[in-house]
Amino acid sequence: MSVTEMKSSLVEEIKEWKRKRNAILLAHNYQLPEIQDIADVLGDSLALARAAGNTSADVIVFCGVHFMAETAAILNPEKTVLLPDLEAGCSLADSITVDQLREWKAEHPGAVVVAYVNTTAEVKAESDYCCTSSNAVEIVRSIPEDKEILFLPDMFLGSFVKNETGRENMHIWLGECHVHAGIASHQVEGVLTQHPEAELLVHPECGCSTSSMYLVSEGVLPAEKTHILSTGNMLKHSKNSDAEEFIVATEVGIIHQMQKQNPEKRFVPANPEAVCPFMKMITLEKVLAALKENKHIITVPADTAERAKLAIKRMVSIG
Structure with a gap:
């Protein structure tokens, strides 16, 4: 066979x-x-x-x-x-423990905790909101501006959200996804040099996301061709865009679906080695x-699940 x-x-x-x-x-x-x-x-x-x-x-x-x-x-x-x-x-979920979160909360009493969905159930249970890369900005904007925010665990997504919302009272945990952190700005710029007409799609977890925002502001990257998006929104954008070529800065698995939906378009990974073994x-x-x-x-233990459910339900109701 x-x-x-x-x-x-x-x-x-x-x-x-x-x-x-x-x-x-x-x-x-x-x-x-x-x-x-x-x-x-x-x-x-x-x-x-x-x-x-x-x-x-x-x-x-x-x-x-x-x-x-x-x-x-x-x-x-x-x-x-x-x-x-x-x-x-998940290396990102492993970058913060529930004890570390409790200690962080103790240092900032009264702060609102926003946990990326890439966290354990125990961490979610200690959080006020969960979020994903597609609705993190909306969730942070929904929180009163005078409230201090603890955002965890991804520092690149956190930096993106802080930049988009202008929230100065937002503290960011220094965690990262080892795959996304490995997609560097010099790799993106190198691929763009080879494909100057391509649109650039960047996941906000990427190590290049902060530098991409800076390069857009400096005019190095074209604003109209640079998009920082969740994986779901990358798929929607590539389907709806008139562009014929895209540079994709995220885990390479998404390119299969992009190519399947758009057989006439070309998708180039920013880093072909951005593969999550998990x-x-x-x-x-x-x-x-x-x-x-x-x-x-x-x-998930019933008491943990009950406390985590509120943060998750807030996540699925926004965006």
Whole structure:
């Protein structure tokens, strides 16, 4: 049997088991192409959280990383939430612990805590709001201006939000996603030199996002061709834009969907090595095993889930 035939057989078996278990497959835009292609819902963190909260399925198979499956479990305590590989973690979520957050809050009594969705359930439970890259600016703008804000854990997204909102009373945790932090401004400028007519799409988690904002203000990067966007908004923009070529500064997995939606356009990674090993851990074989053997059930303690749910619900209601 060829590799193509084997994949086709796995996909058919996955579909059969989905029907048997009334299951839904949620997949992030950074997943392997074959996982993206079988997803019932493919999207960024906000879209997937909304899908998890609205599904009538009995079983949610989360093709993403651990914090995403936790979020689904918090929103659906009565459903079975499966993560096909328990090792699928997140370096950004690991950059702050709940004890560190409690200490930070003690230093700033009365501050409003805004936690990026890339955090553990315990951290979410200590937060007032969750946010994603697509609605972080709107969430911060919704908070009264006299309120001090603690934004965590991504320093690049935090810097972007602070710049967009002009909030001087916003403190930023110095965490980062190791993949996005590795996309540097000199790489972006180098690719732009080779593709001068391309539009530049930058994820706000990227190490180049702050410098990109500065270079736009200095006229080095063309403002009309530079867009700092979430993965979901990158997909929308590339579909709606008249441009024929795009430089993509985020994890390279998204390019599969961009190319699929726009076969006549060209997408160039700012850094071809921007690959998240955690996002690539989930395979067709592991999805099938999850459905057949309940691998691996993700649960969150009831007290933690109850406190985290308010911050998550605020996130999904804005933007």
